[in-house]
Amino acid sequence: MMTKAITRRGFVAASAATAALAASGTSLYGCASDAAEAAEHTASVVNTQCSACPKQCGYAAYVVDGSLDKVIGNSTHPYAAGTLCARGFGSATASQVEERLNTPLRKNAAGFYDEIDWDTAITEIAANLKTIATDQGPQAIAAITDGTSTAQWYTTRLLAAFGSPNSYVSASAANSSIASGLALATGYSAYEPDYAHAKVLVILGASVIDAPDPGTVAGLEAAKEAGAQIVMVDSRLSQSSSLATEFMGVRAGTELALVLSLAHELLNDAALYQAAAATMEGLAEWKAALSDYTPAWAAEITGVPADAIVSLAKSLANAAPAACIDVTWMAMFGGSYANTGELARAVALTNTVLGCWNTQGGAYVAAPVDWTSCAFAPVATTATDITATEAPLAVDGSAATLIRLAHDGSVGGLVLVDANIVAEYPDPAYVEQALAACSLTVAVTPIMTETAQQCTYVLPELEWSESAQIPVVSGAKTPVVTVSSAVVEPAVDNAWSVADIMTAVAQSAGVSTPFPQTVEEAAEALCSCLGTNYDGACTVGTVSCNVAAPEVQAGAWPTASGKVECVSAAADAAGVSACPVWVAPTASDETEGLYRLTTGNQALLFATELTNLAPLADIAKEYDLEGIWINADEASRAGIAEGDKVTISNDHATATLNAHVTQLIEPSAVYMACHYGVENEDEKNANDLGVRQASFVPFALETGYGAPLLQESMVTITKAGA
Numbered sequence: 001m002m003t004k005a006i007t008r009r010g011f012v013a014a015s016a017a018t019a020a021l022a023a024s025g026t027s028l029y030g031c032a033s034d035a036a037e038a039a040e041h042t043a044s045v046v047n048t049q050c051s052a053c054p055k056q057c058g059y060a061a062y063v064v065d066g067s068l069d070k071v072i073g074n075s076t077h078p079y080a081a082g083t084l085c086a087r088g089f090g091s092a093t094a095s096q097v098e099e100r101l102n103t104p105l106r107k108n109a110a111g112f113y114d115e116i117d118w119d120t121a122i123t124e125i126a127a128n129l130k131t132i133a134t135d136q137g138p139q140a141i142a143a144i145t146d147g148t149s150t151a152q153w154y155t156t157r158l159l160a161a162f163g164s165p166n167s168y169v170s171a172s173a174a175n176s177s178i179a180s181g182l183a184l185a186t187g188y189s190a191y192e193p194d195y196a197h198a199k200v201l202v203i204l205g206a207s208v209i210d211a212p213d214p215g216t217v218a219g220l221e222a223a224k225e226a227g228a229q230i231v232m233v234d235s236r237l238s239q240s241s242s243l244a245t246e247f248m249g250v251r252a253g254t255e256l257a258l259v260l261s262l263a264h265e266l267l268n269d270a271a272l273y274q275a276a277a278a279t280m281e282g283l284a285e286w287k288a289a290l291s292d293y294t295p296a297w298a299a300e301i302t303g304v305p306a307d308a309i310v311s312l313a314k315s316l317a318n319a320a321p322a323a324c325i326d327v328t329w330m331a332m333f334g335g336s337y338a339n340t341g342e343l344a345r346a347v348a349l350t351n352t353v354l355g356c357w358n359t360q361g362g363a364y365v366a367a368p369v370d371w372t373s374c375a376f377a378p379v380a381t382t383a384t385d386i387t388a389t390e391a392p393l394a395v396d397g398s399a400a401t402l403i404r405l406a407h408d409g410s411v412g413g414l415v416l417v418d419a420n421i422v423a424e425y426p427d428p429a430y431v432e433q434a435l436a437a438c439s440l441t442v443a444v445t446p447i448m449t450e451t452a453q454q455c456t457y458v459l460p461e462l463e464w465s466e467s468a469q470i471p472v473v474s475g476a477k478t479p480v481v482t483v484s485s486a487v488v489e490p491a492v493d494n495a496w497s498v499a500d501i502m503t504a505v506a507q508s509a510g511v512s513t514p515f516p517q518t519v520e521e522a523a524e525a526l527c528s529c530l531g532t533n534y535d536g537a538c539t540v541g542t543v544s545c546n547v548a549a550p551e552v553q554a555g556a557w558p559t560a561s562g563k564v565e566c567v568s569a570a571a572d573a574a575g576v577s578a579c580p581v582w583v584a585p586t587a588s589d590e591t592e593g594l595y596r597l598t599t600g601n602q603a604l605l606f607a608t609e610l611t612n613l614a615p616l617a618d619i620a621k622e623y624d625l626e627g628i629w630i631n632a633d634e635a636s637r638a639g640i641a642e643g644d645k646v647t648i649s650n651d652h653a654t655a656t657l658n659a660h661v662t663q664l665i666e667p668s669a670v671y672m673a674c675h676y677g678v679e680n681e682d683e684k685n686a687n688d689l690g691v692r693q694a695s696f697v698p699f700a701l702e703t704g705y706g707a708p709l710l711q712e713s714m715v716t717i718t719k720a721g722a
Contacts, residue, residue: 043069047541049472049484051094051464052087053606054147054169055079055213056472058482058542059088061465068092068465068488077482077542078475079213086604090616094463095491097612099447099682101460102492113458118496118504125457126508128440129162132412138163138383140412144170144399144419146607149470150519151417151444154502158415160379161511166386168399170419176394177707178327178335181344183395184568186352187558188365188550192476193326195219197361199319200229202262202312203326204255204347205335207238210601212328217243229315233258235598236629236671237664248312252596252669253337253585253711254302256346258309259325260582261298263350264290265313272317276353279554282567286349286579293582301582303666320354322361336599336710338702339583341393345571346580352564357552364476367550375525379513386410391706392574398706400425404699407434415442417498418461422450423608423678426697426708427652444498447612448682460495467497468519471526471537479547481530483523483537574704586700587712589668594714595630597648599674599693608686611675617685620676626690627658629671630717635661638719645720648672650713653695656720670717674710 044063049056057080062069071092073080080088104121105113132140141162145151147169156167169176179189193201196219208216220243224230232244235252250258267273267287277283295306295313316323327347337343356362371377386405391398403425405411414435422431428450435441435454443452444459452458469484496504499522503515516522524534531546555562572578589596602625604616611617620626628648630640640646642661647654648670655677665671677692697713 046485046487047074047483047538048465048487049149049469049482050080050084050088050091051148052085052091052610055474056148056482056484057084057088057213057215058474058484059084060541061092061487063488066489068095073214074482074542076480076540077215078478078480079215081213081215081218083214085214087606087610087616090604090610090613092465093613093615094446094609095465095488097447097614097685099612099684100463100492100495101445101447101458102494103460105458107456118494121457121459122501122504122508125440125442126505129413129505130509132440133162133164136412138381139166139386140164140410141415142166142168142386142402142406142411142413143415143417144168144402144421145416146170146418148418148464149472151498153470153522154499154515155415155417157376157379157513157515158502158506160381161506161513162509163381163383165381165383166397166402168387168397168402170399170421170424175328175335176396176398176400177340177702177705178344180393180395180705180707181341182327182348184341184393184571185345185348185559185566186365186564188368189395190366190476191328191351191357191363192366193219193324193328193363194322194359194361194477196222196226198223198228198322198324199361200231200315200323201326202231202233202316202324203240203244204233204259204343205235206326206328207234207240207600208243209239210603229319231312235666235669239603248304248308249666250302250304251589251666252598253339256339256343256580257293257298257301257582258304259343259346259350260290260293260580261295261309262313262316262325263346263353264293265295265310266317266350266353269317272320272353272355275355279552279557279563280349280352281559281561281563281565282579286566289577289579289581316354319361321356321359323354324351324356324363326363336708336712338586338709338712340707341702341705342576342580342583345568349564349566349580358549365550365552366476367479367547369473369530369547371526371529374529376514376516376522387706391701391704393570393576393704394706398701400701400708401706403431403434404701406438409437411438413440413442414438415444416451416455417444418609420445420449420451420608422454423692424674424694425699426694426710427699428692428695430699444501446495447609448680449609450678450680453680453682459501460492461501462490462495462497466490466495467499468523470519471523471530471534473530473545473547474542477549479545480542481527481532481537481545482542483527483534485538571704576704585712586709587714589714591714593716595634595670595717596668596711597650597693597696597713597715598669598671598711600671601675602673605673605675608675608678608683611678611689612683612686614685617689620689624658624660626673626676627660628691628717629660629662629665631665631667631669632661632663634667635659638717639722640717640719647718647720648691648696648715649718650696650715652698652713653692655691655695657691659717670715
């Protein structure tokens with residue numbers, strides 16, 4: 001096993017790719033290439049948000065002669081920090097994709113699509129939803145969205161109008177287990193480390209360059225410059241090594257053992273224990289449960305030397321409260337295991353022992369927004385979340401559990417908004433069967449994705465830059481609100497915004513829930529609720545808002561006890577231990593010749609729809625980013641050299657792609673990025689680029705939490721043709 005920091009030998013391609021894409025963002029469509037030409041044109045500036053991931057960074061879009069010329073991240077946005085990530089630059093080109101849909105489609109009895117007009121599509125979909133709600137109950141209607149603000153706001157409102165609460169964010173891209181584990185312990189589903197002021201940071205299994213945002217990167221750069229100890233914990237050495245002072249190579253899926261051992265050491269510090277006991281319910285019981293989780297025990301499981309664990313625990317204790325463990329925004333690095341929810345719960349408790357909450361250099365919990373005074377307040381429903389019985393610990397429900405219920409025939413109508421679940425969830429064939437089991441499936445999408453190809457109706461959607469959007473509240477330490485206006489005219493004639501689609505369906509169905517006349521009307525009402533003027537916000541993009549920081553002292557936590565809870569009756573009832581203890585990954589890496597197939601994002605890609613953008617796909621090809629990582633020693637034993645074609649296989653799939661041979665990955669694991677393997681000629685740029693990691697994964701869910709286990713599969717790797 002890897003037991004010390006790995007060198008960066010041979011690790012250059014991905015960093016170069018990120019730089020290449022950032023450079024490409026300065027002139028997206030080739031406008032005004034010299035000073036003389038530029039003088040003849042006037043640029044208009046529109047403030048908007050990125051749609052490449054749910055963080056939705058604010059940026060200014062410069063438009064010349066109706067075309068987007070360049071984008072500049074908003075300097076006052078906590079995530080953008082004055083720039084955009086590689087995905088943000090690439091996603092700005094989305095409206096120009098050649099394969100844009102331009103008319104509603106309905107699948108016929110032969111399995112082919114007929115073009116229909118909007119009135120027919122809206123009328124039929126509304127009637128079908130109404131029939132399902134009447135005959136099967138509102139529970140039988142559900143939706144999955146990509147989690148961006150407008151898609152989630154309007155889709156949730158439409159379902160609530162029919163009496164259904166079953167609106168979910170795609171769990172393969174969101175951190176459902178992380179959010180749920182945090183909420184189980186603290187009542188809050190997210191937090192943000194104060195990276196810039198921290199003295200010690202432990203970042204678990206998350207490549208902060210490949211996954212989060214420029215603001216996080218800037219904060220870590222500031223911390224490193226100030227002398228902070230930044231420890232990256234992962235099974236592979238990602239691009240984030242440039243931001244770290246230390247790397248701990250762990251066996252994939254064993255981060256929980258490391259955290260439990262750190263907690264064991266920290267709770268032996270009398271001062272820390274006494275301070276924590278005032279704000280933690282059941283601390284003595286959890287400490288007793290940790291009694292056997294010594295550094296020596298964790299060393300056997302993780303591969304990290306015991307003395308390194310002891311040293312890290314001492315560093316955390318000495319730096320507290322300006323110290324924390326970061327398990328946020330995992331982007332499937334370190335997540336998607338059978339123990340991910342428990343990892344998040346253990347991290348929340350360990351951070352509480354460090355006393356780091358809402359403290360400079362610690363971590364700030366995200367304050368919830370009270371929308372009840374808004375003119376368009378959330379609509380309450382009497383029905384229960386359909387996934388609650390099988391995934392009772394999922395804080396916002398479980399999209400993956402919904403797919404399993406659909407597969408079993410419990411879902412009648414399913415609406416999918418920019419959620420390519422066939423391409424991104426485990427076992428694509430299983431997901432296709434789940435869609436086929438629904439009597440009505442509707443895909444709202446700009447292009448014909450793999451998921452859209454399985455749906456009854458396909459509705460062409462405007463791209464993000466072509467219409468105004470619902471504002472977003474961002475940041476935990478200093479919350480801000482960011483607005484988004486239409487940037488360019490639609491590139492296709494007959495696509496509708498998701499807001500117009502959902503409003504039209506509601507009107508056709510005759511449901512009584514009030515919908516705004518326009519997105520701008522909704523945005524104005526939401527901004528007013530936040531103490532912000534919408535028109536003024538549009539001129540600057542990102543402004544402060546009146547979301548108050550939550551109290552975190554004893555008695556103020558939004559839990560049953562008013563404290564951070566070490567013991568949970570809900571967890572016990574769900575088949576999970578009452579307090580966080582060791583849970584092993586379900587797939588064993590002990591068999592020689594079998595490797596755990598790990599996955600995650602890359603700096604320029606976040607989801608399959610981004611892979612279809614030409615600038616991003618071209619860079620992925622140029623730097624061979626779709627290959628599979630394998631440890632150099634393991635490769636040598638198998639006769640595999642850098643760049644060789646290798647065959648990856650298990651009981652679910654077999655495929656061939658290029659090998660990336662490196663010492664930068666733990667020997668029992670291999671790594672394949674999660675957004676490749678599109679087999680769809682309607683996605684020209686993504687088609688046949690790389691291999692789909694999810695094809696090798698059985699459809700299985702985390703106990704209690706209901707998240708998909710994307711990293712719980714084993715594969716063999718052999719040299720192709722050998």
